[in-house]
Amino acid sequence: MITLEPSQDAKRLTTTEEVFRQLKSDIISLKLAPGAKLSEAEIAKACNVSRQPVREAFMRLGELNLLEIRPQRATRVRKISHEELRNTRFIRAAVEVEVVRMACQVAQQDQLDLIAENLSLQRQAVDASDAAMLKSLDYHFHNLICLAANCAHAFKVIAQNKAHTDRACTLELSDAEGMQEVLEGHTGIYDALCERDEETAVARTRFHLRHLDATLKNACKNSPDFFED
Known part of the structure; x- marks a missing residue:
């Protein structure tokens, strides 16, 4: 033995x-x-x-x-791949759209309160220009929505795909304007969840994820050596 x-x-x-x-x-x-x-x-x-x-x-x-x-x-x-970013964003959008739909239907008030607390900390991070803290809170924000939707397993898929997009998001969070836009996007999604407005929550989630396009455009312009294909 x-x-x-x-x-x-x-x-x-x-x-x-x-x-x-x-x-x-x-x-x-x-x-x-x-x-x-x-x-x-x-x-x-x-x-x-x-x-x-x-x-x-x-x-x-x-x-x-x-x-x-x-x-x-x-x-x-590895350099940041445009093709992988497109693929991972597609997967994230498909998963997160269904997650926010479910969260609108089943989220409990105590779960919404946890999201509100997360947003309050995000505002503090933006006011302090603490990009590292905001990035960490962003990670937990999306996890909290999965938990509110009773879809904890979905965050594993989201987290796996965030590994690729997060490097580009690091570039986005390097300035105050980018940090504020992330906060506003999250706040809009939260407001729609509180109102149980599925279509608005979905639309705001899609817009929030599409915001990466502008991030990539600026990142490619400012740091072309970071990217491939």
């Missing part, structure tokens, strides 16, 4: 998860710019871990198309 050693295995998995989350965060926040080279050995040294969890984190990021891993060649942060 084979006996596993859960303590060692759990520690390795936890280390892999920590490295994965940190690298993913740095990629999405553009601390690791598109096209940047990554060294497995250097990251392992910086994180004070062995190379194995770094290698596993690299593989997971490669599966998300955030890293370009080529044998015998340097691993790079």
Whole structure:
């Protein structure tokens, strides 16, 4: 009979998860710019871990198309792909439209109150020009709507696709105007949810997601080296 050693295995998995989350965060926040080279050995040294969890984190990021891993060649942060952005936005829109429809029908008042609290924090983040905080609250805002719709599983799909759009959104949130537009978009969706107005909620959700078009146009103009195809 084979006996596993859960303590060692759990520690390795936890280390892999920590490295994965940190690298993913740095990629999405553009601390690791598109096209940047990554060294497995250097990251392992910086994180004070062995190379194995770094290698596993690299593989997971490669599966998300955030890293370009080529044998015998340097691993790079993938540039932002226009095609992938179009595909992921389509998937997000399809899912989120149905989520807000359901939320209009079944959301409880305590769930709407949690969304209102999130929006209040978003206003504070905008007033403080805290783009990092607003991005985090944006993530939780969409999750709260899924929870209000009793569609928690849907957020897994949304989160997977947000990994691609969030890098472009980081560029959007670099100025006060972009931050204010995100807040206004979220507020409009929330107001429609409170009114149980499905069609308005859907229309505002679609508009909120289409806003990415202008973001991409400006980002491509200002940071062309970040993009491919």
